[in-house]
Amino acid sequence: MKKKSVLGFTNFLSFLYSFKLHLYIKNETIKIHSRSVSKLFKFCGTNPHIEYPLVLNGAKYITIGDNFISNARLRLDAFMFEGKEPKIIIGNNVNINFDCHIGAINEIRIGDNVLIASKVFISDHSHGDTSTEHMNIAPLKRPVVSTGPIIINNNVWIGEGASILANITIGESAIVGTNAVVTKDVPPFAVVGGVPAKILKHNKK
Numbered sequence: 001m002k003k004k005s006v007l008g009f010t011n012f013l014s015f016l017y018s019f020k021l022h023l024y025i026k027n028e029t030i031k032i033h034s035r036s037v038s039k040l041f042k043f044c045g046t047n048p049h050i051e052y053p054l055v056l057n058g059a060k061y062i063t064i065g066d067n068f069i070s071n072a073r074l075r076l077d078a079f080m081f082e083g084k085e086p087k088i089i090i091g092n093n094v095n096i097n098f099d100c101h102i103g104a105i106n107e108i109r110i111g112d113n114v115l116i117a118s119k120v121f122i123s124d125h126s127h128g129d130t131s132t133e134h135m136n137i138a139p140l141k142r143p144v145v146s147t148g149p150i151i152i153n154n155n156v157w158i159g160e161g162a163s164i165l166a167n168i169t170i171g172e173s174a175i176v177g178t179n180a181v182v183t184k185d186v187p188p189f190a191v192v193g194g195v196p197a198k199i200l201k202h203n204k205k
Contacts (some may be wrong), residue, residue: 042203045069045092061104062087063117065092070100077103081125081144092110096120106166107149114152117160117178124150153188 033052038044040059045066048082054070058078074096078086086104091112098118102108106124128134128142150165152158156170170176170186175191177200186192191201 010033031069038064050074058086060088062088064090065094067093069094069098071098071118073099075101075103077101079103079105081105081146097160104150105144106146109149110152111154111156111172113155115156116158117162119161120158120163122150122164123150124148126166 001055010080030049030051033054034048034050037050037054037056038048040056041062041064042060043063044167045064045068047067047112048064049069051070051072051074053073055073055075056078057076057097058080059076061078061080064074068090076088078088080086084105087107087109088102088104089108090110091114093113094110094116096116097120099119100116100118100120101122103123103125108122108124125144125146127139127144128137129145133141146166149170150164150166152164153170153174155173156176157174158164158176159180161179162176163181164170164176165181167184168182168185170182170190171190173189176182176186177191179195180193180197181194181195186197187199187202189203190199191203192198193200
């Protein structure tokens, strides 16, 4: 019995050590990757934590603040369109979870202390509009259209699976619910949800 207990304890220590070693290697790898990627951006602040893999297009049009955290499989697209330089500007202390996609041909601004859950889609453009003329064209061949920039103010929390569409301003400290599709401006301190998103609660500052 004593022998089994010792063996069990040894196995536990072995597992614990292996897990700690795994975490150490992972963290060091992320540090190296973050330092390497941060040099590609127009500007990147201090202490970035950018996990691999990352899909990155138009890094020279993207500005990132201090203490930026992104989990694996973030996609950042900033495409030049009709001679206009796009902008993606991300503030300080922004945390983006797994499998998010942020795409701009116009401008996307994300303020300080914004928390973005997994599988969130933020895009200031689309393939064509809803006119008959555009809908008669294959989607891939439709002209890319942006109706305006996206502004996400400080302290906003965006829930999992949400979509933020073009020409939208989300006010300070607002909450966007899970799977919401935001098609209109969100006031500060409001909670929105649904498809399309509607105000569920509105706190006054």
